[in-house]
Amino acid sequence: xxxxxxxxxxxxxxxxxxxxxxxxxxxxxxxxxxxxxxxxxxxxxxxxxxxxxxxxxxxxxxxxxxxxxxxxxxxxxxxxxxxxxxxxxxxxxxxxxxxxxxxxxxxxxxxxxxxxxxxxxxxxxxxxxxxxxxxxxxxxxxxxxxxxxxxxxxxxxxxxxxxxxxxxxxxxxxxxxxxxxxxxxxxxxxxxxxxxxxxxxxxxxxxxxxxxxxxxxxxxxxxxxxxxxxxxx
Amino acid sequence: xxxxxxxxxxxxxxxxxxxxxxxxxxxxxxxxxxxxxxxxxxxxxxxxxxxxxxxxxxxxxxxxxxxxxxxxxxxxxxxxxxxxxxxxxxxxxxxxxxxxxxxxxxxxxxxxxxxxxxxxxxxxxxxxxxxxxxxxxxxxxxxxxxxxxxxxxxxxxxxxxxxxxxxxxxxxxxxxxxxxxxxxxxxxxxxxxxxxxxxxxxxxxxxxxxxxxxxxxxxxxxxxxxxxxxxxx
Numbered sequence: 001x002x003x004x005x006x007x008x009x010x011x012x013x014x015x016x017x018x019x020x021x022x023x024x025x026x027x028x029x030x031x032x033x034x035x036x037x038x039x040x041x042x043x044x045x046x047x048x049x050x051x052x053x054x055x056x057x058x059x060x061x062x063x064x065x066x067x068x069x070x071x072x073x074x075x076x077x078x079x080x081x082x083x084x085x086x087x088x089x090x091x092x093x094x095x096x097x098x099x100x101x102x103x104x105x106x107x108x109x110x111x112x113x114x115x116x117x118x119x120x121x122x123x124x125x126x127x128x129x130x131x132x133x134x135x136x137x138x139x140x141x142x143x144x145x146x147x148x149x150x151x152x153x154x155x156x157x158x159x160x161x162x163x164x165x166x167x168x169x170x171x172x173x174x175x176x177x178x179x180x181x182x183x184x185x186x187x188x189x190x191x192x193x194x195x196x197x198x199x200x201x202x203x204x205x206x207x208x209x210x211x212x213x214x215x216x217x218x219x220x221x222x223x224x225x226x227x228x229x230x231x232x233x
Numbered sequence: 234x235x236x237x238x239x240x241x242x243x244x245x246x247x248x249x250x251x252x253x254x255x256x257x258x259x260x261x262x263x264x265x266x267x268x269x270x271x272x273x274x275x276x277x278x279x280x281x282x283x284x285x286x287x288x289x290x291x292x293x294x295x296x297x298x299x300x301x302x303x304x305x306x307x308x309x310x311x312x313x314x315x316x317x318x319x320x321x322x323x324x325x326x327x328x329x330x331x332x333x334x335x336x337x338x339x340x341x342x343x344x345x346x347x348x349x350x351x352x353x354x355x356x357x358x359x360x361x362x363x364x365x366x367x368x369x370x371x372x373x374x375x376x377x378x379x380x381x382x383x384x385x386x387x388x389x390x391x392x393x394x395x396x397x398x399x400x401x402x403x404x405x406x407x408x409x410x411x412x413x414x415x416x417x418x419x420x421x422x423x424x425x426x427x428x429x430x431x432x433x434x435x436x437x438x439x440x441x442x443x444x445x446x447x448x449x450x451x452x453x454x455x456x457x458x459x460x461x462x463x464x465x466x
Contacts, residue, residue, distance in 0.1 A: 059300060059301075061296075061297055061300050061301070062295070062296075062297050062300075063294075063295075063296045063297070064294055064295050064296070065344070067292060067294050067295075068292075068294070068341065068344045068345050068348055069348055070344070070347065070348035097386055098344075099343075099344040099345075099347040099348055099385060099386070100340055100341075100343045100344035100347060100384055100385055101344075102384070103340045103343060103344070103380070103381075103384045103385075104337070104340040104341065104344060107333055107336045107337040107340045108301065108333075108337065110332075110333045110336060111298070111301045111303070111331075111332040111333035111334075111336070111337060112301050112332075114303065114332040114333060115301055115302055115303035115332055133386075134383065134384060134385055134386055134388065134389040135384050135385070137383070139383050140380070140383040140384055143376070143379050143380035143383050143384075144384075146376050146379070146380070147336070147373070147376035147377050147379070147380045148336075150367065150370070150372050150373040150376050151333055151335070151336045151367060151368050151373055151376075151377075152332060152333055152336075152367055152368070153330055153332070153366075153367055155367065156367040
């Protein structure tokens with residue numbers, strides 16, 4: 001059985017990504033990070049959900065991105081709420097961008113893949129319904145893959161070629177949800193909110209909640225998670 | 234004054250790299266990692282030496298590469314000693330290779346550079362007198378630079394282009410030492426050994442000690458650090 005390392009945050013996209021990798025016949029090694037994010041709701045859901053998703057092993061690596069800073073997700077900067085994501089002025093990359101986050105996450109995935117003798121990495125990036133992060137774009141992924149194939153002993157010794165799989169890249173959020181639902185993903189056990197309440201409920205107002213709620217609406221499904229203020233599920 | 238992020242381990246190469254960046258007029262932001270390496274002699278020297286090198290800021294980031302494993306430098310595997318580095322059979326990549334280490338280190342350097350609004354990264358890789366690590370080769374560095382220029386908000390917004398400087402790439406160890414000595418680097422305060430004694434003295438027998446001792450011999454200088462078994466200084 002081929003092994004794949006799947007970046008898995010416990011969010012909607014990465015959970016769907018695990019289900020897709022499994023459906024394609026991979027033995028899934030799920031990789032999460034405790035990176036100084038402002039809350040651990042997502043990571044707790046990831047821990048709980050991993051065994052139910054048929055993950056072979058779930059590794060949580062401690063890395064400290066707070067020391068680097070520069071993002072609302074790793075500092076005390078306020079998370080923007082109630083932005084109109086369709087307004088022209090909102091096309092800027094928001095403060096929830098974490099500098100080089102996917103670059104760092106993929107680097108660990110590459111390291112683990114090399115140790116596992118795996119050449120397949122999955123990342124749930126999405127170039128349509130997303131927040132405009134540069135490290136979610138196809139040209140970034142292609143450049144990363146080219147670099148990975150020069151970076152490791154496994155590649156240099158030609159034991160294989162790394163492929164970075166991005167099954168969600170060209171899907172809308174609604175299509176991602178439909179795909180996951182068809183694969184039996186229970187979205188109740190995923191978390192997307194950047195700024196949940198103390199009891200873990202999603203805020204319903206940050207970019208991530210807005211994109212999720214819009215996705216469920218367009219998919220014609222109701223979002224099973226609890227919101228403090230549920231704008232459309 | 235232009236800012237540069239310099240990967241700085243406290244070893245001979247990276248310390249020389251800091252001195253070179255300074256000599257080229259950069260304000261140096263030195264980045265070290267506590268990554269589960271088997272000893273902290275190098276990191277302690279890095280802390281001590283950083284202010285003497287005129288570093289603007291020295292950041293040590295905690296990352297756990299032990300969770301990933303796969304190397305003698307992050308596990309209990311034995312460090313090879315007394316290898317004949319010129320023998321044909323010794324061309325394999327040794328067990329001291331850490332999977333994707335430079336990929337991971339550069340990713341943090343990129344993140345910090347973005348936060349600092351710097352576009353210059355320095356890494357003391359060397360393609361001549363080295364241990365055959367794939368992530369020390371020029372083709373890896375070029376691919377990394379191409380990826381970096383697609384990875385970040387700063388690049389996408391065209392605030393600058395990242396350059397990964399590798400001033401030691403085509404130098405022999407002897408030339409590196411001569412260059413550093415000319416810039417006033419006191420090599421007494423650097424550490425290279427993979428497997429030092431409890432008192433911090435270098436073993437004189439691992440690949441890193443062998444390359445260092447050979448470098449000093451060929452440079453016509455004596456290595457000022459203490460060895461348990463000094464084979465040529």
